[in-house]
Amino acid sequence: MANPVVVGVDGSTSSLDAVEIAAHEAGLRGVGLRLVHAFGWPSMHLPPGGYPLWNPAVAGVRELVDDALTKAEQRARKAVPDVEITREVTVGEPLMVLEIESRTASLIVVGSRGLGAFGGMLLGSTAVHLTAHGRCPVLVVRGRPNPSGPVLLAVDGSPAGEQAVEFAFAEASLRGVDLVALHVWNTWSEPVHRGPVNALDVIVDVEQLREEEQRLLDETLRPWRERHPRITVERRLVLSRVRPALIEASRDAQLVVAGARGRGGFTGLLLGSVSQALLHHAHCPVAVIRGTQRP
Structure with a gap:
């Protein structure tokens, strides 16, 4: 069984x-x-x-x-x-x-x-x-879920968050509801690209950064949208502080899905600050998904 x-x-x-x-x-x-x-x-x-x-x-x-x-x-x-x-x-x-x-x-x-x-x-x-x-x-x-609301997925683009994306799509499919994929970014986010840091890069091209974050969101969702073509996915790219934006978005959701840890933070932590904030303050139930890699 x-x-x-x-x-x-x-x-x-x-x-x-x-x-x-x-x-x-x-x-x-x-x-x-x-x-x-x-x-x-x-x-x-x-x-x-x-x-x-x-x-x-x-x-x-x-x-x-x-x-x-x-x-x-x-x-x-x-x-x-x-x-x-x-x-x-x-x-x-x-x-x-x-x-x-x-x-x-x-x-x-x-x-x-x-x-x-x-x-x-x-x-x-x-x-x-x-x-x-x-x-x-x-x-x-926790909270009061909206029974007709979507599943809200916190997208951060990290390898460890892939299982959270999979879980969110599965939940939306099981519940027969839409999926809102929310990616929150800001001008002090950890850059998507990797490489040597130039002091001149401190001057941020906001539009270029927005395009990079949009690409991250699209690429994270693409394989799962292909596997679940019947699920309506709303992609939200929001310039804001991460935790308040996710907590506010949870007001209209029936479930929030987040990875245990995402980009940035301290590598030794098993549970990230965003996940903990949702557990304390989200307005609906929260599902936290751990990746397969363990510290």
């Missing part, structure tokens, strides 16, 4: 919203939905040399867990009645549990904030950690 969509469940409102989105994603892909609840080990209770003999039933919280998972399953079935659902209750650190789940998932979905095991999900730890370290695309549910 194809890899499932996995969603973290903790009983919070944000978690249930994530379950609904995850059910739709599973339905679109024709795969199963896996509901995962994790219990973190309380470090103060760890005995020397081993793990405590603890499980949800002994701790008296099995009923609470079952109730949270039952409500999550009901929410999923209301959204997509025929989705195949499995449950998993795991004892372990939630971050590690979901990272392990990402190895066999087609998509991980998490809420923007949570309670209990997945408490403080955004942006204390879980969402940022998963988008930086997960082995599959991560969709963070």
